[in-house]
Amino acid sequence: NEFRAERAVQALFRLVRTRARVRRGKRVLDVDSEEVVPGDLLLVESGTRVSADLRLVESHALRVDESLLTGESLPVDKECARVLPEKAPLAERLNMLFAGSMVASGRGFGLVVATGMRSEVGAIAGQLAAVPREPPPLLRRMERFARVIGVAAIGLSALLVGMGSLRGEPLGELLLGAIALAVSAVPEGLPVGLTVALAVAVSRMARRGVVVRQLPAVEALGSCGVIGTDKTGTLTRNELTVERVVAGGLSCEVTGLGYAAEGSLVGRGKPVLPAEHPRLFRLLRAAALANEGSLSRRIDDSEGWEWSGDPTDVALLALAMKGGLDPVELRDVHEPLAELPFEPERRYAATFHRDEAGGLTCVKGAPERVLEMCTAELDDAPESSGMRPLDREQALAQVDALMREGYRVLAVAEAEASEPLEPGAAPPEPSELVFLGLVAMTDPPREGVTEAVAACRRAGIRVVMITGDHATTASAIAVRIGLMAPGEAVVTGEEIAALDDAALGERVADCVVVARATPTDKLRVVRAWQQAGELVAVTGDGVNDAPALRQADLGVAMGRAGTDVAREAADLVVTDDDFSSLVAGVEEGRVAYDNVRKVTYLLISTGAGEVICVTAALAFGLPVPFTAVQLLWLNLVTNGIQDVALAFEAREPGVLDRPVRPTRERVFDRIMIERTLLGGAVFGVIGFAAWLGYMNEGRSVPEARNLMVQLFVLFEIFHIGNARSERISLFRLSPRRNPILLFGTLAAIGLHVGALYLPFTQKLLGVAPLRVDEWVTLAAMAATIVVVMETHKLWSNRREPAPAEATGIRAGGRG
Template sequence: MTRRLERFTRLLGIVSLGLVGAVIALQVGMGTSLRETFFVAIALAVSVIPEGLPVAVTVALSIATRRMARRNVIVRHLPAVEGLGACTVVATDKTGTLTMNQLTVKRLWLPDHGFVEVEGSGLEIDGPLHRSGEKLSDATHDAVRSLAHSAALCNDADFDPQGGADGYSGDTVDLAFLVLAWKAGLDAGTLRKTAHRLAERPFSAERKYAASLHQHADGRLIHVKGAAEIVVPLCDLADPDRVLDLADEMASRGYRVLAVAAKRVEDRTGASAPETLDREICGMTLLGLAGFIDPLRPEARQAVADCHRAGVDVRMITGDHAATALAIARDLGIAERPDEVVTGREIAAGGADLVERIASARVFARVEPAHKVEIVQALQRAGHFVAMTGDGVNDAPALHRADLGVAMGRDGTDAARDAADLVLADDNFASVVVGIEEGRAAYANIRKVIYLAISTGAAEAVMFLLALAMGLPLPLTAIQLLWLNLVTNGGQHVALAAEGSEKGLLDRPPRSPQEPLFDAIMIRQTLLSGAVIGLVSTAAFAWMIAHGWSEFDARNTLLFLMVAFENVHVFNCRSESRSAFRIPLSANWALIVAVVGAQALHIGAAFTPGFSDLLGLEPLPLSEWLLLVPLALSVLLVMEGDKLLRSWGRRSSVPRAG
């Protein structure tokens, strides 16, 4: 929008200078004094150039900012208000944005024992463990405790079931494992006291596993948890491929799958150094696979559907396994086929067709933060206006590179928020849809203000050019032109900027990034309304002069007519397509107050001694009001007819079924 406004103002300046130059040439050719020509030229320039437009645009953006804040979208940079309304694709994180970020271990696979189901969700510790509804055998229960024991020690979270909202902290995977430990009858706090941690390797996107070395009463053990495709090959197994197939099968059902393993190591000097852990992580004993479920936000499916309805593509980015990501994407309506998934490994490998693969993909799995910049750039090269969501420090480059960066407010980092244009206070993807709707509403209101400002300025230019070409006196004096713009433009422009959202904003496709601000529809409406007001006002002025009215009386009546024209025309500007009669007045009381106030101010000026002399005004009799009102309504009737014709044209262009 900022770029479009800059291009538009440059074009407007050139056109305005041309019009003013034409008026000056006509006046000089008619022998008008240079002093009068100068003042009229300046007044006309003020009329044609909408100097109040920046204020009205700022008001429109500020109002939209407040509306968005009420709906959990915080705007950090004012021009970004309408940015979401312009985006053609949203690349969004899965965890916490599309899901509840409440990981729960729901299924376990244990060597020699098979699958175990885990009941409960979130931080509930009362969920029972069972196999197909049957109670676990002692051996199976011991196997579950072994897995939970290792996962609770290779863990940096804190969890107190009695502590309420302040009783837990840490990564959601770690918290889920601590909840599993409680369900298995273990107390993580007691475990940590009896097993001293000697060294650790925190989880990283590059390694895809975490490991810790602990001193137990009977020796030292390494505990590992991480991605199944990384951990399982490091374990002593007769058939690792079978285990990986089980992990893939769980992932295809929407589970996020992690493997847990352990290994006893010798008690020797230097074995506690962190770098030795990487050398020791081999030949481990696989304790099992843990399948996590992160429930989708209840409103996520509808939010994705709303984006698609608005013509905005949704691309999901996650660190999950490709099968898990695809299963969740299917549930959300984002993707259906495996070929719509691109992995971080494929992005890192590159290739001649990488940009095309990324542009056509709907899901990005096993993605590292560094890959997000490549995703953004590929989508931009494909012609998209990209909105990117993120929450971590490593997401900051991608948020900055995207056309619109959207950070998480609740779980996001300061670095991510500083790099973003918008912040979601509730970390909810549904708020992105709110931002799209409010952004489109803000842009529509800006167009309405521009339409009003340019069309009324064009009408005044038409009136002057026609009057001078017909050899008529100047329709209005310089001070009357300035008064006309002062009394009508300021309040009405600002009030129009507060117009509410029109229905069906999400049923329209996003505008093209190359679409000009002053497009074909606005040009048509501006020329038509400007011509109607200019022709009718000039004809009225010519009629008054031809019937012997003095210049004072003719200008006085014409000024009343022009104020009435602009009061009526503002209602045409409330929508580019909907009839003014179908938009309730109660939808924008500020506009009604502005119109009534402008008319009252002008009438009051005619009754104010001294001021009326300065402006060349006097009150109008009722008989003249009865003539002016129908004339002023002519622009409303013509523009209503134009909207009706365009509506018929759109209907006829839609192919009929069958």
């Protein structure tokens, strides 16, 4: 754990190890980022990775990608003149640049105020290195279990030796009996069986998009009661999409997701053709022309799309193409002459064009700013191109309504002129524009996320969105995916900072959205859940997520968009960044734990039977029914092969419909203890009765031991069917559901039969072939384990009915 923490910290600092341009005195120097010190003036431009925290002194159209630190997907507009409150959240410090962030566009310079461990990224590194890691839940359970088994084996062996000594029995025989008892009690095949069960789950998870970095983390995912998930890129696509267009009285829904120009405009349930609505057509045209992005089909893949530029521009190009417009053809018809790029102070972008009719100015930007420049709007009537005075209040009301739904809203306008702008002339500030309408966009939820959240709810898992984004945006997405009800309260980073740990625990006990969260906020929230007894899984992809990923019982990093820092801090990696894949991993984690229980039950119940049989024989003064070598053969070979094959058992129906296991639940819960004791009792009582009968018949000890070995081999073969499910009858479980178990059982039988006839193994194990009538008698005795355990399953299902889906299974399906 310490090694992984160190690697995560190293990956964190690799983000800021770059070259930097600094101004010292009258000289501009190109230095290594490690040589930057507080007091330097650091120069940044498009494509520069910022190497220190700095206060902006000058900026020009400066936009910075801070997603690694804040989780926000869109670049942030920076303003050197902005004055902020002293305790402004990191995501709202618009006059600051932070180490590790990337300049998306523009240029500027600022005064370095913090470097290294004193920077924001350094603070995250300090938190990351300081977070201790607890062993995974399965390891904690198995450590407790191993201690119990070890103490019980030693204690029982010592007790029998002491009792035998008091009776005056030979010490040599007592020691042999004690060794046999210890060998019976210790499940030698359990480490291999558990490892195989977890390895099988790792393979199954990988096929469903989850890569496991630590083997015990497989089961932990199935045990978690809370999943704290990032929003951007995990619950959402991380691709801006225009979903609504309002052109006066015409309101359209836009189908299709992401940056693929596949979809259409729909109004009142019917397709809307921009060619039939002049205002809508001109809105789409202006959105495509006031644009610096590009969007086209991939040449090598007709089904894929490639894009470049600002996400907002690409989303507007996709909108225009869905409406049937071709941006390339538009630029050919309307020749670009000049532009006013978007700047925070300006709050709009404008392009100036020349066409056959004269000049055309296209503007997009913040609604309040664009509306200030508008004096008129187009008539809504189809086939009409007449003007009417702008109803600014109505337009602002439409903006407000869309923003309350969590949309990012842009206004679009244009102006036509008889003469175009003179080539080379400085573009003027647009005025007397014609307002065309509003465009509402969002980062939409991924396909299947709503269903995945519902599946978590059925499984008793609480899903909580933890994001650096605004509360309005976060709550809008949460409502869409069914995570929260409209109007439900959102916890913000500002609230968290004002609460002590006790109050925070109460505040986040039932919350579903945490917005504007800093790395420290995420860490404190995760700790609050853990202190409340929850097993917590946390997803993340950025530097800001690393401390919480490491603190969580299970850290889950994103494979595509995730940083090396997040992956080093995590236990699992979701390869497609999709929350639905994580839910599939939860299912596989539960299946893994089921198979761990099955493997454990098979070995422990068999071992318990051997212990009862050996203990009873010693208590009655009889010879030990098995030699140590025979017990090892039973535990490691005949039972061990089947035990490993049992780890490949397919999932049972209704795995995700079960409640979450309590964090302190032991591997042996009530039903497992009942089944183990009952199975062990059948093994032990019938086995001892047979041994007592053989001794009373006057059989020799080697001959009787040979019969006992064959009896217990048959017990194990019958019992493997009982172990395949706690609730479902073995007669309803087709062998085709687990062909590896079928072939493993046949292999175990083949090995044992071979051992009966090979001279070397006959001598080593003390075994010999039996007559047919002896096999029939032993098989009838061993079959009692099936009758008893089937009766127990029937009684258990009546006592505690399982969900209907959990007790039904297809005869030949793989589950």
